[in-house]
Amino acid sequence: MKGEIHMNENSLKLAQREVDEALEAIKAMEDGLDNESLCKDTVKKNFMLLSSKVEHLEELLKQEGIL
Secondary structure (H helix, E strand, O other), rough: OOOOOOHHHEEEEEEEHHHHHHHHHHHHHHHHOOOOOOHHHHHHHHHHHHHHHHHHHHHHHHOOOOO
């Protein structure tokens, strides 16, 4: 279809994995905040992981010409 963007299958799988891992990091942070069990270092570690996943996803989308 006109205007559609198609990623190759490997890139699509990698993007899906990056999104899934980012969502897992968010879920872990939410669970910790709900239980008030997160220490400052854990929050920082999870935030750094999330930031890294977003950066990888952004780079992948740029390589595919989507961004």
